[in-house]
Amino acid sequence: MSLKDNLINGTNFDPDSLNALQKxxxxxxxxxxxxxxxxxxxxxxxxxxxxxxxxxxxxxxSHPSHYFSIMTVHPIVGIFGSTYQLVxxxxxxxxxxxxxxxxxxxxxxxxxxxxxxxxxxxxxIAAFVWQYAPLYTLYWPLPADTEQFSAVGxxxxxxxxxxxxxGTFGFIYNIYATIFARVxxxxxxxTKELLISGFGIDGMLNLWHKLTGKPPYSKExxxxxxxxxxxxGTVDTFLDAVVIxxxxxxxxxxxxxxxxxxxxxxxxxxxxxxxxxxxxxxxLVADGLVLIYVAGSWxxxxxxxxxxxxxxxxxxxxxxxxxxxxxxxxxxxHLLADQGQPEMMKLISGEMVTAFELLxxxxxxxxxxVTLWKARPLKMTMELKYLLGGLVGFGxxxxxxxxxxxxxxxxxxxxxxxxxxxxxxxxxxxGLYMTLYSALYVLWPIVTNNTKMFSxxxxxxxxxxxxxxxxxxxxxxxxxxxxxxxxxxxxxxxxFNTLMILAAICGTMVVIAWFIFLLNIVLSVGIKxxxxxxxxxxxxxxxxxxxxETVAENHKA
Amino acid sequence: MTFxxxxxxxxxxxxxxxxxxxxxxxxxxxxxxxxxxxNVKSIVRIPFYGYMAFLVAGGVGHxxxxxxxxxxxxxxxxxxxxxxxxxxxxxxxRHKWIGLPKQIxxxxxQTVKFDVHSRDLVYGFGLFRKDGTLVTQMQVNPxxxxxxxLDSNDMLWTFNHNGVFDLTSTEYSGPAQYSEDGxxxxxxxxxxxxxxxxxxxxxx
Numbered sequence: 001m002s003l004k005d006n007l008i009n010g011t012n013f014d015p016d017s018l019n020a021l022q023k024x025x026x027x028x029x030x031x032x033x034x035x036x037x038x039x040x041x042x043x044x045x046x047x048x049x050x051x052x053x054x055x056x057x058x059x060x061x062s063h064p065s066h067y068f069s070i071m072t073v074h075p076i077v078g079i080f081g082s083t084y085q086l087v088x089x090x091x092x093x094x095x096x097x098x099x100x101x102x103x104x105x106x107x108x109x110x111x112x113x114x115x116x117x118x119x120x121x122x123x124x125i126a127a128f129v130w131q132y133a134p135l136y137t138l139y140w141p142l143p144a145d146t147e148q149f150s151a152v153g154x155x156x157x158x159x160x161x162x163x164x165x166x167g168t169f170g171f172i173y174n175i176y177a178t179i180f181a182r183v184x185x186x187x188x189x190x191t192k193e194l195l196i197s198g199f200g201i202d203g204m205l206n207l208w209h210k211l212t213g214k215p216p217y218s219k220e221x222x223x224x225x226x227x228x229x230x231x232x233g234t235v236d237t238f239l240d241a242v243v244i245x246x247x248x249x250x251x252x253x254x255x256x257x258x259x260x261x262x263x264x265x266x267x268x269x270x271x272x273x274x275x276x277x278x279x280x281x282x283x284l285v286a287d288g289l290v291l292i293y294v295a296g297s298w299x300x301x302x303x304x305x306x307x308x309x310x311x312x313x314x315x316x317x318x319x320x321x322x323x324x325x326x327x328x329x330x331x332x333x334h335l336l337a338d339q340g341q342p343e344m345m346k347l348i349s350g351e352m353v354t355a356f357e358l359l360x361x362x363x364x365x366x367x368x369x370v371t372l373w374k375a376r377p378l379k380m381t382m383e384l385k386y387l388l389g390g391l392v393g394f395g396x397x398x399x400x401x402x403x404x405x406x407x408x409x410x411x412x413x414x415x416x417x418x419x420x421x422x423x424x425x426x427x428x429x430x431g432l433y434m435t436l437y438s439a440l441y442v443l444w445p446i447v448t449n450n451t452k453m454f455s456x457x458x459x460x461x462x463x464x465x466x467x468x469x470x471x472x473x474x475x476x477x478x479x480x481x482x483x484x485x486x487x488x489x490x491x492x493x494x495x496f497n498t499l500m501i502l503a504a505i506c507g508t509m510v511v512i513a514w515f516i517f518l519l520n521i522v523l524s525v526g527i528k529x530x531x532x533x534x535x536x537x538x539x540x541x542x543x544x545x546x547x548x549e550t551v552a553e554n555h556k557a
Numbered sequence: 558m559t560f561x562x563x564x565x566x567x568x569x570x571x572x573x574x575x576x577x578x579x580x581x582x583x584x585x586x587x588x589x590x591x592x593x594x595x596n597v598k599s600i601v602r603i604p605f606y607g608y609m610a611f612l613v614a615g616g617v618g619h620x621x622x623x624x625x626x627x628x629x630x631x632x633x634x635x636x637x638x639x640x641x642x643x644x645x646x647x648x649x650x651r652h653k654w655i656g657l658p659k660q661i662x663x664x665x666x667q668t669v670k671f672d673v674h675s676r677d678l679v680y681g682f683g684l685f686r687k688d689g690t691l692v693t694q695m696q697v698n699p700x701x702x703x704x705x706x707l708d709s710n711d712m713l714w715t716f717n718h719n720g721v722f723d724l725t726s727t728e729y730s731g732p733a734q735y736s737e738d739g740x741x742x743x744x745x746x747x748x749x750x751x752x753x754x755x756x757x758x759x760x761x
Contacts, residue, residue: 062739064732139679148731338696355616362612388589395581408627412563484690488729492739
């Protein structure tokens with residue numbers, strides 16, 4: 001088969017053989033990776049600007065209104081357009097797969113990816129056309145500052161974010177409606193039993209019973225551990241959506257009054273209180289759902305890859321509950337440089353509770369590694385490689401943040417590139433995406449009905465370029481942070497240019513890796529197949545019949 | 558161990574974190590290699606609860622270490638009980654510093670109080686060395702109390718090394734902080750603080 005044939009027809013991909021659940025999953029995956037490309041290019045533009053005056057970009061990219069509008073949409077496209085889409089798609093497939101029940105609504109799942117895609121596009125347009133640039137932090141009253149920003153641009157931006165949040169609510173409803181549906185294996189379960197399992201209380205009770213010498217509370221918990229993680233993480237996803245949406249409504253009201261010619265008084269809203277509220281919600285993404293979803297994904301991948309039960313499963317269940325509580329109480333680490341923030345909140349929420357994330361994430365890492373170790377020898381498949389890459393990513397990123405969540409360190413690291421690059425870029429680019437790539441490789445044969453990947457060589461090149469580029473990007477950026485480079489500041493005179501050139505080289509590796517990955521996928525499914533994914537499914541089935549246990553068979557050495 | 562300046566702390570931090578990063582990458586690489594091999598014996602057996610205890614000790618111990626090794630932590634917590642050697646109070650409005658002295662001259666070892674008020678947006682207050690490294694910083698939030706008096710954003714800092722430091726905002730407050738071509742930070746105040754009287758290695 002020639003390259004041209006592959007480009008048009010793929011390997012053996014047949015979109016007509018896919019059921020409704022498979023198609024809706026793939027639609028969101030396609031959009032997610034397109035947005036990933038956009039976010040990677042945006043990141044590269046910003047990196048090139050800060051390499052100094054000799055950068056090859058047109059001068060307009062160095063203009064503050066242009067530069068900061070890119071910086072404003074970069075996380076919106078990255079977190080919501082790409083990551084949320086991919087995670088939501090994976091979970092709306094996995095929950096039916098793991099619970100052996102149909103998804104509550106395929107229509108709703110379709111609405112989710114469309115809402116998030118349109119919302120992300122609107123936010124991007126607001127920044128591109130009107131250069132609305134209050135950054136994702138939306139520190140009050142900057143988003144309502146119509147002396148610096150266009151009110152129309154602001155309205156479009158907020159509408160975009162609101163659509164994303166509506167899509168998020170759609171995902172949440174679909175997940176819980178599927179979990180609580182009393183059909184199939186859950187036909188005889190009560191809502192109470194499902195709730196107890198969803199919150200990991202059965203895991204805690206099992207531990208307690210073991211300690212007190214009683215028989216186990218529940219030999220077979222109602223929900224599989226990865227579903228518990230999805231259940232738990234989705235609580236944070238909901239709270240986070242409520243906070244972001246309500247902050248958006250506040251900004252929208254101010255902008256609409258401004259457009260109507262009777263602007264409201266921005267000082268009515270206390271800026272520090274707003275910061276607390278906003279960070280509480282926003283931190284539920286970073287320290288809540290990401291960490292919980294990731295822990296759940298590791299557990300799922302480890303059990304699917306090894307075909308064995310998870311090591312210390314009851315502890316893992318109980319720890320997910322602890323992670324949920326921890327995620328609600330850590331937001332003050334974002335406010336350690338705010339002198340008006342009460343010291344006790346800095347100390348307890350900002351330092352002590354935040355340090356617990358070292359424990360919960362360390363626990364997830366340990367349990368995953370031991371589960372893999374106990375099943376050796378294993379084949380070094382792509383999914384296993386990516387999983388290990390994901391573990392490295394979080395192994396690097398979480399301590400980097402814990403170090404900064406300290407009143408002494410924060411004084412010299414707050415708002416520097418340290419937290420932006422050594423922490424959350426490594427966490428997202430390496431930790432989260434490597435985990436998601438692992439899930440993608442595990443689910444690929446299931447979601448595409450055993451479509452052959454075009455080239456394993458391209459998969460390997462993607463893996464190494466992405467891993468090295470991602471870590472390098474974070475490392476060199478982090479070093480610039482230690483040298484005093486701020487994260488929300490414009491440097492066009494080459495102030496940190498050696499480190500930024502090195503970071504840009506690594507960033508380029510990530511972009512090239514993404515292109516190779518995308519090409520590999522396109523050559524596997526073909527352009528016809530890609531179009532076919534977006535055509536209505538002939539088979540309306542909203543579940544997938546394959547047993548999770550059979551997936552493990554492919555990984556035994 | 559005590560860090561007299563932020564530069565010493567950052568150097569220590571860079572070394573410690575680099576060692577850790579190389580270690581975690583090596584451990585996972587070694588682990589991955591051995592996952593594919595048969596009959597591999599564990600070099601060390603890591604007890605589960607021992608590992609947990611290590612993480613707890615690491616998380617809590619880190620803060621205990623910094624509290625004792627970084628002098629500005631306790632100084633910050635108890636700053637309302639400390640009488641500074643010098644005090645400066647100024648404002649920011651529309652990306653401009655208001656009431657800012659041209660230069661502050663500080664004798665080695667003196668503790669200075671900076672109290673900054675914002676009349677509109679969230680800004681930052683950051684002092685930088687000439688090589689761009691950060692001396693110290695804080696956020697500057699706008700707002701007033703019930704009597705309409707601007708909220709305080711105050712910080713104490715003890716200067717233990719000679720140097721001339723620049724001031725700028727460390728928080729993004731919109732593109733108006735810069736000239737249109739982005740080449741000039743309009744909030745940058747060169748040579749804002751001058752510290753004199755310290756020996757070469759720091760302190761009097």
